[in-house]
Amino acid sequence: MPSPTPSTDAVIEISKLSTSFGDHVVHSGIDLEVRRGEIFAVIGGSGSGKSTLLREMILLHRPDTGSIRVLGVDLQALDGGDANGETLALRRRWGVMFQHGGLFGSLTVQENVGLPLREHTGLDDALIDEIAAAKLAMTGLEPQVGAQYPAELSGGMRKRASLARALALDPELLFLDEPTAGLDPESAGEVDQLVHKLRELFGLTIVMITHDLDLLWQLADRVAVLAEGKVQGVGSMSELAQMDNPAIRKFFDGPRGRAAHEQDKQQADVHTSGQTG
Numbered sequence: 001m002p003s004p005t006p007s008t009d010a011v012i013e014i015s016k017l018s019t020s021f022g023d024h025v026v027h028s029g030i031d032l033e034v035r036r037g038e039i040f041a042v043i044g045g046s047g048s049g050k051s052t053l054l055r056e057m058i059l060l061h062r063p064d065t066g067s068i069r070v071l072g073v074d075l076q077a078l079d080g081g082d083a084n085g086e087t088l089a090l091r092r093r094w095g096v097m098f099q100h101g102g103l104f105g106s107l108t109v110q111e112n113v114g115l116p117l118r119e120h121t122g123l124d125d126a127l128i129d130e131i132a133a134a135k136l137a138m139t140g141l142e143p144q145v146g147a148q149y150p151a152e153l154s155g156g157m158r159k160r161a162s163l164a165r166a167l168a169l170d171p172e173l174l175f176l177d178e179p180t181a182g183l184d185p186e187s188a189g190e191v192d193q194l195v196h197k198l199r200e201l202f203g204l205t206i207v208m209i210t211h212d213l214d215l216l217w218q219l220a221d222r223v224a225v226l227a228e229g230k231v232q233g234v235g236s237m238s239e240l241a242q243m244d245n246p247a248i249r250k251f252f253d254g255p256r257g258r259a260a261h262e263q264d265k266q267q268a269d270v271h272t273s274g275q276t277g
């Protein structure tokens with residue numbers, strides 16, 4: 001269930017952001033704000049620049065113009081690449097779950113989860129293993145999974161392991177790139193519940209890119225719609241569903257959009273009748 005009272009304290013502030021690849025303009029003056037404690041989703045058609053925006057927020061790509069502040073730090077002002085102390089300090093305050101997991105095939109699951117701790121802390125191996133095991137448990141994986149290799153896991157387990165790694169350094173901010181893509185509905189539902197639990201337990205701010213309408217209706221506090229290089233609208237799914245903007249309407253009026261909306265309404269009805277009955 002989306003949180004009804006997210007804080008207004010901004011964790012990410014994006015202003016007048018523009019990005020091009022050659023003469024292909026991907027972002028043309030994007031303004032966005034992500035507030036502390038909210039689950040914020042970015043949606044848009046294929047090629048609308050969602051992944052590029054995510055990459056810009058985590059210092060993997062530099063926009064042409066505009067500014068991005070993450071956790072109070074102006075990313076454009078950071079200098080010196082990854083070796084820079086301020087960059088490292090910032091990187092360890094966020095966790096990223098990449099679309100395809102991004103796990104190293106030659107390392108066990110536990111070694112993968114412990115990797116950020118090895119890179120960013122001076123902790124000894126025994127303690128790193130202990131923390132990695134705790135993170136795996138947090139994401140609902142059995143202890144023996146730690147000794148397995150990514151190729152031995154199901155898609156849902158790989159997502160969980162990737163999430164465990166993203167949580168290794170107890171981040172304040174979590175980026176999820178298509179967290180349920182490629183999963184069967186049951187596994188997708190489990191990831192959905194897990195993300196919800198993480199936010200409830202740790203007050204994480206979560207930014208996700210997703211095409212998953214169930215996830216959007218169930219989880220997102222606010223959603224930004226990208227199209228034609230611009231943010232076409234920002235709001236809760238219910239608010240967006242009311243907006244009279246062709247790019248947003250296209251999203252909601254498609255068959256999948258209508259089906260998901262119907263499902264959400266049914267759930268709301270069940271919830272309401274449960275409360276009053």
Ligand SMILES: Nc1ncnc2c1ncn2[C@@H]1O[C@H](COP(=O)(O)OP(=O)(O)OP(=O)(O)O)[C@@H](O)[C@H]1O
Pocket residue numbers: 021026044045046047048049050051052053
């Ligand atoms: N490194 C790059 N070099 C050249 N063009 C790129 C590069 N990265 C992205 N693009 C282009 O920028 C546009 C936006 O890509 P991006 O991956 O951000 O879109 P997206 O909204 O995430 O799409 P999808 O939903 O299909 O993943 C696309 O046209 C893509 O081809």
